[in-house]
Every structure is written in C-alpha cells, then in structure tokens.
Amino acid sequence: MRAVVIGAGAAGLMCAGGLAEAGHDVILIEKNERVGKKLFITGKGRCNLTNDCDVRTFLDNVVTNPKFLNSAIYGFTPADCMAFFNSLGVKLKTERGNRVFPASDKSNDIVKALEKYALSNGADLRLEERVTDINVANGSVNAVKTDKNSYDCEVVVLATGGATYPATGSTGDGYGFASKLGLNVKNPTTALVPIIAKGTEGLQGLSLKNVKASFVSGEKCVASDFGEMLFTHTGVSGPIILTLSSKIGKYCDKNSVFPKGSYIQIDLKPALDFQTLDARVQREIASAPKASVKTVLYTLMPRSLAPKVLERAGIDEEFRAGAISKKQREALVNTIKGLRFEAVKKDKIDFGIITQGGIDVSEINPKDMSCKKVKGLYVIGEVLDVDALTGGFNLQIAFATAKAVVRALL
Ligand SMILES: Cc1cc2nc3c(=O)[nH]c(=O)nc-3n(C[C@H](O)[C@H](O)[C@H](O)COP(=O)(O)OP(=O)(O)OC[C@H]3O[C@@H](n4cnc5c(N)ncnc54)[C@H](O)[C@@H]3O)c2cc1C
The missing domain is CATH 2.40.30 (Elongation Factor Tu (Ef-tu); domain 3)
Known part of the structure; x- marks a missing residue:
C-alpha cells in the first residue's frame, strides 16, 4: 500500500519510519531543505524527547483533550519511547522532573536517528517539496499534490505540525488542508508562551x-x-x-x-501567610528603624523589585522604616503577597512553544488517528487540537500518535 506522509517533523519521521518498516511504500514529503527543523531547536537544542512517568501522570500534564490521547499513549508509553530510541542506538538520560534527553545533550542525535530510521527502512524522502493539496474521490484519499509532483496513494498522513515558530516550517498548512476537506478546525492560538x-x-x-x-x-x-x-x-x-x-x-x-x-x-513569599510575613516585616523594621523602607525591603526581595513594590503599596521609597503606620505596613505585606x-x-504565536487549537479531535478516531469523514486520511502530532505542558510531553504526543497509525496499518 502506498502512503504519503506530509511533514518530516517529529511525528512524520516516526510514522514514515514505522510504515516503511511494516513494508509499505512510503513517500515522506518535507518542504524544508532538511528534516526535523523544529525538533532540532527543542529543549534549547538538547531535545526533551519524553517524560519518564506513568501514563496517568502523563495525561495529567496534557492541557487540551487528554482523554483523546488515552489510547495512543497507552499504546506507546514514555517507557516504550525510551526503549525505541535506545534501540536506535541513542543513549538517554533523565533529569529533574523526569525530563528525558539524549545523553549527548544534542537534539541532532534524535533528528539523525529518526531520519535514519525512516530512510533505512526505505521511506522515499522528498525535500524542498511543498504539499499544496490532498485529493479525495468518493470519500477516500487518492493523491497528494505538491508544487513539483502528484503522488497517487491510498493513505495520507497529515503531520504538518502547528503554527508556532513558523521559520521551522510549521506554518499551519495542515489547517487549510483539513478545512478544505470539511473537517472542523479549532482556532489555532499559542500556548507555552510569554x-x-x-x-x-x-x-x-x-x-x-x-x-x-x-x-x-x-x-x-x-x-x-x-x-x-x-x-x-x-x-x-x-x-x-x-x-x-x-x-x-x-x-x-x-x-x-x-x-x-x-x-x-x-x-x-508564598511560604508565609499574611501574619507570619507581617511579623517578619516588623522584625526587619525594628532592626533598622532609621533606614529607608526601601533598604529594609532589600532583606526580603531582589533590590530592583523593592521600588516597584513600594510604589504599588503607595509608600515613598525613602520613607523612614520606623515611621510607617500599621495601615501602610499592611498595604506593604498585601503587595508582597499579591503584586x-x-x-x-x-505573546505572538511565532514565540509559542506549542499551538493550542487545531484539527478538532471529534473528527478523528482516537485509536488509530484515522479521520472519520475521509477514508485513508490520518492526522498526527501538533496539527491536532491537543497540547501539553513542558517536560517532554508534546514530543511524546507526536511520537505516540504516529505509532498509533503504524499499529493500525501493520
Ligand atoms: C522552541 C521550541 C522548543 C520546544 N521544546 C520541546 C521539548 O523540549 N520537548 C517537547 O516535548 N516539545 C517541545 N516543543 C514542541 C515540539 O517541538 C512540537 O510539539 C513537535 O515538534 C510537534 O511535532 P510535529 O511533527 O507534529 O510537527 P513539527 O515538528 O512542527 O513538524 C512539521 C513538519 O511539517 C512540515 N510541513 C508543514 N507544512 C508542509 C507542507 N505543506 N508540505 C510539506 N511539509 C510541510 C514542516 O516543515 C515541518 O518540518 C518545542 C517547541 C518549540 C517551538
């Protein structure tokens, strides 16, 4: 069976490699001049590829549509993901918060391992080729058009990613393809963003x-x-x-x-309740009553923050500490606890780590990522309306949704 995978990012590479390994004729199309551009910049260039936690904890860290991911994550758990990369010869290490990285601290090791996985299993990688359309006849996909070619196929895997960091190639093209095919797309916005x-x-x-x-x-x-x-x-x-x-x-x-x-x-000062903090402030004032209130605050917070806190509390920063009234002190304590x-x-979608929104998961079968309306179409990775917190969860989602398709087509 011929499958066209659109997008050679985390999800697309994993899926193309798996489908090719299963014996399918796979064409992997990427508009960039190289694969995995976003993957390369993940984890500040170190690639936090998964989180070494159990599935329940994993799903607790999924912000949008965790239930939809249940089957995919149980089918390819973080432990499976680690074993998979070990089997490709990538040594891993686990850091604070169960975050898993390549032992080399080089995201490129993950990119190269996935690229090799896809190519050595026979996937036909077409770089610098942009998909422009997905053809459907009688409710089934039958071809993918690019700016250079047209490929007949029985399966199309949409792995075009989200819309953040567009310089990496994730420019939201998948939303347009999905809308054109009649799928509902939830407004893509940004998350994990300043x-x-x-x-x-x-x-x-x-x-x-x-x-x-x-x-x-x-x-x-x-x-x-x-x-x-x-x-x-x-x-x-x-x-x-x-x-x-x-x-x-x-x-x-x-x-x-x-x-x-x-x-x-x-x-x-989240560890101190109002009374405890008030007592602490009183002690600091008592030990230096002639100093300015600003100087007294230096014992409680970074210097550059003290003027802002006093401004919000309505107290002149040069005011003598010993002279502040009970009311002023209470305003000060309230401001320290609620600045x-x-x-x-x-901030702009360009600066988000992840896209929130995307292809409505009610259009997709959670077991195998197949589209309910269009036969032969599968949707994986960030283009779906799923997103998680930082910690390796988003890449694990990309990998696990890719593996769900592979299992379905074995
Ligand atoms: C700065 C940054 C740091 C991050 N760090 C982490 C981290 O450490 N851990 C973590 O879990 N997650 C991290 N993420 C999130 C993670 O990178 C994404 O969730 C993940 O890459 C999504 O994988 P994907 O395959 O769905 O999409 P992508 O990796 O975005 O891949 C999509 C691919 O499709 C291609 N494409 C798009 N349209 C077309 C088209 N029309 N024709 C052909 N090709 C097309 C793109 O060029 C791209 O290569 C980070 C994200 C950013 C921006």
Missing part, C-alpha cells in the same frame, strides 16, 4: 525563584503555579508563566487578548 503585561517597566531581566504566579480574571483566581519566572521587556515569562499561558487559553479572545480586569498576580501586573495578551 505574557504581555503592563507595569513591568524597569524590571526586565529580573528572575524570581520560589514565587507563586496566578492569573486573576474578574477578581477570580483562574490558575496558579509555583516556581521560577522572569520579567521581559514586554511582560513576564519563565517556566511558571509558560505553564499559566497554557491553562488560561479560554480566558482570551481569538487574538489571544485578555479581557479588562485580568492580571498576573505574584506572591513573592499585580495587568495581563494584556499572550
């Missing part, structure tokens, strides 16, 4: 550890995360902000803009 916020001027470059960041909309705390974050020249970023950005998709419009009254709220920045929008 948040543009107002009021962060002067703080760019500052990183905070052990803080709690929350997204507050209409005075309701919608999502929180604890850990590290940083200020950028346009707002906030860093691990806990990226996670928040994934969890708050439904609170923004289709242009990723948040409604008025949305904030990123930072608790700078707010108006959330404007998620």
